[in-house]
Amino acid sequence: MTEQRSQTWRPNERMSSRRQTILVLIVFGLFAILPVFRSDYLNYMGMRIAIMALFALSFNILLGYTGLLSFGHAAFYGVGGYASGLILIHLTSELILAIVAGAAVAGLTALLVGYFCVKRTRIYFSMLTLAFGMLIYVVCYKWKSLTGGTESLGGIPRGKLLGLVDLFPLGRYYFFVLIVTALAIYVIYRITKSPFGLLIQGIRDNENRIRFAGVMVKRYRLYVFTIAGFFSGLAGGLYASLESTMFPSICDWQSSAEPIMVTLVGGVESFMGPIVGSVVFILIKELIVRFTQQWLLVFGIILIILLIGFRGGVSRFIERRFSSNLPS
Numbered sequence: 001m002t003e004q005r006s007q008t009w010r011p012n013e014r015m016s017s018r019r020q021t022i023l024v025l026i027v028f029g030l031f032a033i034l035p036v037f038r039s040d041y042l043n044y045m046g047m048r049i050a051i052m053a054l055f056a057l058s059f060n061i062l063l064g065y066t067g068l069l070s071f072g073h074a075a076f077y078g079v080g081g082y083a084s085g086l087i088l089i090h091l092t093s094e095l096i097l098a099i100v101a102g103a104a105v106a107g108l109t110a111l112l113v114g115y116f117c118v119k120r121t122r123i124y125f126s127m128l129t130l131a132f133g134m135l136i137y138v139v140c141y142k143w144k145s146l147t148g149g150t151e152s153l154g155g156i157p158r159g160k161l162l163g164l165v166d167l168f169p170l171g172r173y174y175f176f177v178l179i180v181t182a183l184a185i186y187v188i189y190r191i192t193k194s195p196f197g198l199l200i201q202g203i204r205d206n207e208n209r210i211r212f213a214g215v216m217v218k219r220y221r222l223y224v225f226t227i228a229g230f231f232s233g234l235a236g237g238l239y240a241s242l243e244s245t246m247f248p249s250i251c252d253w254q255s256s257a258e259p260i261m262v263t264l265v266g267g268v269e270s271f272m273g274p275i276v277g278s279v280v281f282i283l284i285k286e287l288i289v290r291f292t293q294q295w296l297l298v299f300g301i302i303l304i305i306l307l308i309g310f311r312g313g314v315s316r317f318i319e320r321r322f323s324s325n326l327p328s
Contacts, residue, residue: 024185027275031178035171043174044242049282050181051238052262056274057188058231059259064268065192066224067204068118069126071256072133073232075113078140078251080106080233081240082147085156088241095159095167095176099237106233107226109136114225118218121207133256140248153246167241177238184234189271191227200224261299265306267313276315280306 034046055077062068084102092098117128140147147153158167167173191197202210203217211217240246249255258281259274266277284302288295310317 024272024275028178028182035174040170043170045282045286047174047177047238047242049278050177051235051242052258052282053275053278054181054184054238055232055235056259056262056266056278057185058228058235060263060268060274061188061192061224061228061231063260063263064273065197065204066200066221068221068224070228071126071130071253072113072136073129073228073259074253074255075133075136075251076106076110076229076232077236077239077255078246078248079109079136080236081246081250082140082153082236083233084237085153085240085246086146088157088159089153089155093157093159094163095161095241098159099180099234099241102237102240103230103234106236107230110229110232111222111226114222114229118221118225130253130256133251133253137248137251140251147246147248149248154244156240156244156246158241158244173242177242180234180238184231185275188231192271196223261303265303265314267315269312270315270319272319273313273315276318277313280314
């Protein structure tokens with residue numbers, strides 16, 4: 001049973017590294033040519049998809065690679081966004097410094113929260129992450145002198161690159177987001193392919209066997225939780241400068257549902273799943289909200305159809321359908 005589950009869940013086992021690299025290059029190549037159309041709307045949509053992809057990938061480190069389902073992952077996204085925004089407003093206009101510092105704050109927050117959460121497993125872990133996520137939401141909601149509360153933290157600048165290049169123009173910020181996202185995704189990929197990545201997959205597949213081998217399972221879960229929080233905060237920092245504002249609702253449980261839906265649609269089994277899922281999620285959401293405010297209800301129906309019709313996710317369907325046409 002354990003061997004069968006391992007074969008079902010192991011990411012990327014059906015796709016060669018070369019084919020996966022080709023697909024990634026195709027995706028980022030398509031994003032790279034969007035500015036050619038000189039449309040701020042297309043640039044904005046491209047950045048939303050890229051940021052969501054990074055957010056969902058950080059979540060999938062927990063779910064897809066370690067088997068931990070978090071219901072409070074958006075809290076670290078919000079912490080990174082608020083920290084980055086406050087640094088840009090009060091301390092420096094250097095965007096790289098601000099978003100890295102914001103991600104570090106999110107990572108430290110995840111380290112603190114994870115210390116309590118990783119002591120539990122399964123539904124108890126999930127409910128603890130939900131509780132801490134709502135706690136962070138309440139802090140952002142009530143601490144008006146720092147976060148602005150319901151009036152939001154507004155006026156977040158996009159800052160400058162190395163103190164020279166003003167990133168306020170949407171086209172310039174688009175390439176900045178694309179490069180940062182691509183580098184972050186590459187780092188996450190290397191983590192999942194490293195001995196550390198193989199170890200956390202072992203924890204997911206057979207925790208008792210890994211524990212009997214002398215590995216401190218809780219410690220490695222804490223490491224993964226902190227890494228996921230860091231990259232979630234990095235995505236939050238990019239989002240804060242894109243929207244120039246942060247609301248407490250970004251940290252709540254509904255926002256935490258988004259990376260879950262994105263990952264399920266794209267495919268938990270595949271590293272490309274959250275990336276493909278983010279494209280599907282953002283485009284469908286953008287289309288639905290033009291016709292109704294009850295987009296979650298409509299998207300829920302579409303989600304059910306996608307999960308039933310595309311077993312393993314949309315990325316797995318694309319892999320089975322088109323990978324045979326790519327060079328091996």
